[in-house]
Amino acid sequence: MASEEHTAGGSAVPLRLAVIIGSTRVGRMGETVAKWFAGRARDRPDLAVSLVDLADYAFPGHYPEQSSPSMRRFTAAVGEADAFAVVTPEYNRSFPASLKQAIDYxxxxxxxxxxxxxxxGSGSSGLYAVEQLRTVFSALHVVTVRDWVGLDLLGDDVAGSGEPYDTDDRVPAVAAMLDQLTxxxxxxRDARHAQPYCS
Ligand SMILES: Cc1cc2nc3c(=O)[nH]c(=O)nc-3n(C[C@H](O)[C@H](O)[C@H](O)COP(=O)(O)O)c2cc1C
Known part of the structure; x- marks a missing residue:
């Protein structure tokens, strides 16, 4: 019989990490960056990684009175995850509207x-986007982990294909973020199983 730590909420069960691609822009870099990051996360046996691509959801143009099938599919993907990695560009010192639209659903x-x-970002590494997302997620009772991964697309952080380099400083940055997320x-996860959240 499985010991308690191997049951659904136990620490031996891989954590379900959803990697959310925040940009839906035609020609976006976000998909390449997200797939690179998901690959690094999949190297860890303690994580079960899924990609949530906002471009796969035909969200309504106006916030509807009743949730649409695409909205319900997105909220179900959020509900199934234990942790999230949001892959976001910086747009005008913030994060893209596509990401805010989805978060709010x-x-x-x-x-x-x-x-x-x-x-x-192109020039920045997305710091403004990250700091604004921290504010948004605090309203949703989400814990934002301290360490993050930043890439300057105009510097030497990424190859011509957009694939980030696994440099001596980036590998530990990814590991630190994933350690904190885990x-x-x-x-x-254990706390939610022990008692409902108090919001
Ligand atoms: C509308 C818009 C605004 C942008 N604003 C910024 C910015 O404030 N800072 C920055 O570093 N890069 C900025 N950029 C450059 C983007 O970070 C870069 O184009 C990136 O590839 C966009 O992500 P995506 O390709 O995944 O959509 C902006 C790009 C767009 C399209």
């Missing part, structure tokens, strides 16, 4: 879970 499904950030993800 879920509420309970975000709660008492951690999020980390992989950000990129710690919080396990702790909050």
């Amino acid at each position: 879920a509420y309970d499904e975000w709660q008492a879970k951690p999020v980390g950030f992989v950000a990129y 710690w919080w993800g396990r702790a909050l």
Whole structure:
């Protein structure tokens, strides 16, 4: 018989990490960056990684009175995850509208879970996008982990294809972010199983 730590909420069960591609722009870099990051996360046996690509959702142009099938499919994907890595560009010192639209469709499904950030920009490494996302996620009772991964597309962080280089400073940056996500993800998963969140 499985020991308690091997049951659904136990720490031996891989944490379900959803990697969210925040840009839906035609010709976006986000998909390449997200697939690179998901590949690094998949190297870890303690994570079960899925990609949530906002470009796969035909969200309505106006916030509807009743949720649409695409909105429900997105909130279900958020609800199934234990932790999130949001891959976001910086647009005019913030994050893209496509990402805010999607974030706002879920509420309970975000709660008492951690999020980390992989950000990129042309000139900046996405710091403004990350800091604004921290504010948004705090309203949703999401824990944002301290360490994040930043990429300057105009510098020497990425190859011509857009694939980030696994440099001596980037490998530990990815590891630190994933370590923090995993710690919080396990702790909050156990806490959610022990008692409902108090929002
Ligand atoms: C509308 C728009 C605004 C942008 N604003 C910024 C910015 O404020 N800072 C920055 O570093 N890069 C900025 N950029 C450059 C983007 O970070 C870069 O084009 C990146 O590839 C966009 O991500 P995506 O290709 O995944 O959509 C902006 C790009 C767009 C399209």
